Amino acid sequence: MRWEGQALEATEPDTLPGLAKISNLIRSVQTPEFAGVTFHEVAAKSALNKVPAGGPVPFGWTINPYRGCSHACVYCFARPSHRYLELDAGTDFDTQVIVKVNVAEVLRRDLARPSWAGEHVALGTNTDPYQRAEGRYRLMPGIISALAEARTPFSILTKGTLLRRDLPLLVDAARSVDIQLAMSIAIFDDDLQSTMEPGTPTTAARLSTVAAAADAGFRVSVFMMPILPFLTDGEAHLDAALARIKAAGATQVTYSSLHLRPGVKEWFARWLNTYRPDLTPRYRRLYGDGAYAPKDYRRHLASVIRPLIAAHGLAQAEADAVPGSGTARAEARDGNGEWRRARVASQAQAAMQVQAAAASESALF
Numbered sequence: 001m002r003w004e005g006q007a008l009e010a011t012e013p014d015t016l017p018g019l020a021k022i023s024n025l026i027r028s029v030q031t032p033e034f035a036g037v038t039f040h041e042v043a044a045k046s047a048l049n050k051v052p053a054g055g056p057v058p059f060g061w062t063i064n065p066y067r068g069c070s071h072a073c074v075y076c077f078a079r080p081s082h083r084y085l086e087l088d089a090g091t092d093f094d095t096q097v098i099v100k101v102n103v104a105e106v107l108r109r110d111l112a113r114p115s116w117a118g119e120h121v122a123l124g125t126n127t128d129p130y131q132r133a134e135g136r137y138r139l140m141p142g143i144i145s146a147l148a149e150a151r152t153p154f155s156i157l158t159k160g161t162l163l164r165r166d167l168p169l170l171v172d173a174a175r176s177v178d179i180q181l182a183m184s185i186a187i188f189d190d191d192l193q194s195t196m197e198p199g200t201p202t203t204a205a206r207l208s209t210v211a212a213a214a215d216a217g218f219r220v221s222v223f224m225m226p227i228l229p230f231l232t233d234g235e236a237h238l239d240a241a242l243a244r245i246k247a248a249g250a251t252q253v254t255y256s257s258l259h260l261r262p263g264v265k266e267w268f269a270r271w272l273n274t275y276r277p278d279l280t281p282r283y284r285r286l287y288g289d290g291a292y293a294p295k296d297y298r299r300h301l302a303s304v305i306r307p308l309i310a311a312h313g314l315a316q317a318e319a320d321a322v323p324g325s326g327t328a329r330a331e332a333r334d335g336n337g338e339w340r341r342a343r344v345a346s347q348a349q350a351a352m353q354v355q356a357a358a359a360s361e362s363a364l365f
């Protein structure tokens with residue numbers, strides 16, 4: 001067991017072979033308030049990440065104060081990114097969280113550079129900036145203040161109700177810069193949500209946070225991502241979900257069907273085989289050969305959800321798209337609502353990766 005010998009609040013600079021590769025690892029910490037989670041505190045060298053030019057996402061820069069996410073969504077698209085530290089894409093992603101403890105400080109330095117042009121910065125593109133760790137580390141207030149003072153517009157996408165803590169600060173910041181807030185809420189079935197997103201705030205709590213942000217004057221988007229085939233794609237579920245989203249005061253909805261990239265598919269298949277083995281054959285038919293639901297499925301989903309979005313008086317930002325089709329921005333905001341595909345150089349490259357992995361993965365379901 002890798003974490004034997006980790007005393008509470010212990011300092012362990014050489015905890016893992018992978019982590020030991022990080023020259024800027026300060027310490028690894030466990031606390032009683034976050035049972036089962038280890039925080040690896042690092043001193044970041046920079047805060048702003050440049051999105052590769054020509055990519056499908058509608059922004060050029062991101063900030064990710066955390067890597068790994070205790071929200072632990074089974075379908076999380078970011079899971080494979082944890083492997084760079086020789087951590088696994090399953091439990092390690094949920095429980096070994098990298099924390100850039102100096103992120104606000106280095107962000108101020110980044111923003112002060114003469115070359116900084118004040119472009120839009122997206123938060124929530126890799127892992128959730130308001131995951132539970134934010135209650136301990138309080139990194140977001142410093143980030144928000146730094147961006148506002150540098151007149152840099154930004155967006156936040158989260159499942160975290162901790163966003164509510166920072167609403168007064170965001171209201172102040174919005175006097176200086178354009179701020180877009182989005183809440184990711186994909187599942188409106190409490191039993192399903194508790195097993196598939198075990199570390200997240202409840203759907204009701206997230207809707208309440210949407211309402212608080214709307215009351216504070218923000219136009220809030222809800223990302224219904226991912227829509228889960230045979231689990232959350234029924235017309236009644238979608239209709240009820242959209243009614244609750246509208247009632248909470250959101251103005252806009254973005255949706256996408258489930259994607260299962262290599263590294264995520266294995267973890268999702270484990271959940272499916274545990275909780276809904278009856279659906280395994282149907283998922284095998286949809287995802288056995290790749291990461292994307294077939295076009296026919298997505299066309300069907302669009303035919304159901306688009307009229308419902310309109311009927312509830314909500315704007316539809318972007319909808320499900322077909323890989324390589326040119327409607328790339330929708331796919332860029334992938335299956336868990338985060339703009340993960342910033343790290344994919346192009347839609348075509350992503351499709352090739354999926355095809356290459358398909359043969360070895362087809363037996364997972």
Ligand code: SF4
Pocket residue numbers: 069070071072073075076077078126127128131159336338
């Ligand atoms: S989908 Fe978002 S909230 Fe869920 S584990 Fe991944 S980063 Fe965290």
